[in-house]
Amino acid sequence: MALKIVFLILLFSFRFRLSLSGNGQTNSMESVPDLQKSMYMVVDGYPCVRLVNLSGEIGCSNPGRDKVVAPIIKYKNNKELGLPSAILLSMDDVQGFFSRISNDSSFASNVAGVLVESRVEIQHKLKGFSPARKFPQAEFAPYHNTTYEWNPIGSGIMWKSYNFPVFLLSESSTSTLQEIAMKNEKTEKAYTTNVAEFDVVMQTTKVGTHDSESCLKEETCLPLGGYSVWSAVPPINNSSSNQSKPIILTVASMDAASFFRDKSLGADSPISGLISLLAAVDALSHVDGLDNLNKQLVFLVFTGEAWGYLGSRRFLLELDQQSDAVRGLNSSLIQLVMEIGSTGKGFSQGNKTFFAHTQVSSDTNEALDALKLAQESLKSEGVTVSNASSSNPGIPPSSLMAFLRKNSSTSGIVLEDFDTVFANKFYHSHLDDSANINSSAIVAAASLVARTLYVLASDKKDSTSSALSSINANASLVEELISCLLDCDPGLSCELVSSYITSVDTCPSYYVGVALGEPSSTPSPNQVDDISRFVWNFLADRTSTLKGNTTVCSKDCSNNGGVCIRAETDGKGICVNSTTRYVPAYSTRLKLDSGTWKVLPPNSSDPMGMLDPVWTESNWNTIGLRVYTVQEAAYDRLVLLGGISVTVLAYLAIVLTRAYITKALKQD
């Protein structure tokens, strides 16, 4: 007994001499939910979702109703896959990977999911990346040469259908997952693997509706759509004689597309054009005597252009129908369409160069002359505008195509920063961000357009007039718009944007989204997305003529006339006199009929509608990505066996002991 106590004391002292301080950080867990959170790591990423058209589908989805669980493996070009895995892909390998998927079916069958890394440095090393086609939306071109490659870098990978989920990882998640993939390779514990669990279950896959008509009928998808915005300078007075002035339309678009739905930035194509338009409107708003112009200027910002020119086609249809949304516009009075395409890459060695793409027509010469005049006045700033090469088959992919298909005698100019092929090496990709554009090019384009419009509207021919040289785009406004619209910080919570609207997200994404609710000319704010609401408020503010007393409003100003801007900013909305309206943007082949969308049959009076794929987006419940460690099934069974054997052995020991004691005592 004494020995036992001595042994115990020895044990005590031995224990105290051991080093007990553990250095390094341990995550302090205070409850079982904390334990669960450490076990299952939620990874933030941007998914690729399922889009459906009249003849099939594109995009990505889980192959069935269940989550996909697969071990994470780093992609190596020559390696074969033994079992279904989640592939971690670097941006350099994306193109090669997807071509291998389409060629090698045995490799493709073992791809359970894809995780794409994102690193800032990679973008500079890449020569270019564009998942769009080589001639985007070629079927809508008003000319026959549809094999011309406007976007030679385009791989077309976003226009194919994949039956596995694909995620773009955020920067922080990329390093975490690279570590995990390396751990998997080393396999220090042979019975555990790190797996990724993808939850990208699309309703169209679950229900089995693989084309637009059936999925709209089953209500497993929603059509793409949004709200375009137009504004008139000066505001159109309903009663006055303004209505007979010829109209000059200035057009830009505000929607982008990308392989990853929530990372559609489109900095160069088309947001740089949008910023140029907004800056031009701002520049013109400071000019005196706008009421005395000979022509009516109308600024138009479309959405949905990347998915079948939804905005422009719908606008033209509403013009024909003389609907409420376009009240005050007479389509026969439209003299010229000036479209501002991408302008962000028109800068090289101090010079800003732009190209005017036109379809030959009589009135375009007048517009081209005006452009030349404006260029003359901006010569000191190194701005040049050249006519596009005659070897081009026609105008590049642009909203003007919709106007020309409707009426081939429409005069129009598309102002772009490229001549024969896109200057944008990241067209329709998540890498087309603010590092891809130059702000001075955007400022130059804005000044150019503003001066051209002034020349056209005032019929002045003098390039040295003081009025013309006073029209300058505000460079700090352009810088501010770039930081608000194309960066995450400050993003949409910046001062300029938050003075007009309240936005939920700060990081921008210009994917057009789905049409929410009944399309109308006066939609409620929750039906319209952030960028449309900002553009509406901005244009209404800049094109307004000052009223004597500004009345506070919260929704509309019908009793005073005019519109209510800044209505979302905590009751500081004010009524201004401006003609700024929303126009619904959705396919001309669709109609909302008692709560469900119906596809209308093709109509020969709508030739573009006959070619329209009618894009819809599948519904889904949740989209998520988790990473955790998994034990081999054999190990689990071993543990169960161990538990059962411990129980059984204990039982046997107890029974034997009891029998022995009973025998010894002859009792119990």
Add this chain to the structure above:
Amino acid sequence: MTVAAGIGYALVALGPSLSLFIAFISKKPFLILTLLSSTLVWLISLIILSGIWRAFLPLNSTTWWPFAILIFSSIAFQEGLRLLFWKVYKRLEDILDAFADRVSKPRLYPTDKMQIALGHGVAHAVFFCLSLLTPAFGPATYFVDRCSQIPFFLVSAIIALAFVTVHTFSMVIAFNGYAEGNKVDQLFVPSVHLAAGMMTMINFAYGGCVIGIPLLFLMAILTVMHCGRMVWRRLSESQRQVDS
């Protein structure tokens, strides 16, 4: 892990208790009551302790001495409670035995006291292991940095098994010690409890669980052996009494 592994961990921690329970309650369902009340009393003691210590949590996990104080104070409280428990049990036993005599039924046997002892062990296993086991039934497993060779739930279950053994047999030794007035037995129990408790702090060091867990099992075996020796002593004494 999966449902299979979850059940496995639960069985590792509580399997022997289950066996003990089945082996003895099959004849006397009344023992379920004694087991449950014992478990309840010890669970309440743990809840009171956690209530008192809540004010000081979370403890800084880079230094070991706050944990040493925590363990020491908790064990001191539980040992004090054990003494109190013994006094209450003595009173209750007298009442129950008198009642049994009146209705001519057998009295409480020594093995029945095992269920009360078991209650303490089961309470420990439930509080420290089973309550954490819910995530073990999901698909993922978990490894702690400082013990990266063995899954966390397995470590937890094994430690719980060791403590169930220690507590169960300690209570038998303690009751016997109080009944006979044997000072060695009375001291043995708190010291083993304290040693086992302090030994879990070895797990703080990196890779410490590889040393700590076998040591803990050593404590458990020590307790079982001491209990066995004590029972053998009692048996041979009563044998001699019968013979003489």
